[in-house]
Amino acid sequence: MTVWFELSRGLIIAALVLLAGTSGAYAQLGPGQEGTVKAQHGDWQIVCRPPPPGAKNETCALVQSVAAEDRNNVGLTVYFQRFSNGQQVLRVFSPLGVLLPPGLGLRIDDKDVGSAPFLRCHNFACYAQVVADATLIERLSNGKSAVFIIYQTEEAGIGIPVSLKGFAEGLKGLGQ
16 A cells, blocks of 8 residues: 655655756756646656756656555655657666665566666665666556565565556656
């Protein structure tokens, strides 16, 4: 079970800074710039920030943040972003202290989708990322719920449900 909560301004800023800092040539986010919630689609928000230097369009992502009901210190922030070169990325931020080798598991509507390695940890989160292919996008768009699985020990994974309500509409709202 999870408790859905609105993204705090600080979490949005911190995650967007990390998003920009790990996107290489795609985006640069300077100090003092912050994201703005542009739209709400079901349980997903479209969060945008000013264009990086040399770009004309703002950078937007489809975002949802969740916390485990029984472990208030365990939560995830899920980003889906389309870059100007057409690449689509699903990036998931998890709390510090996760066991890195097993990576991040994903199930959609009780079907195993696979796992992704954690790429980096910063002072506020670790993140895993995959390039989203057409099959994954279709599953996310047509599914009802996803469960992201993180590990704090080798023996036990923690499944954190994420609603897919509004994902398909939010994807259309990204409009890139």
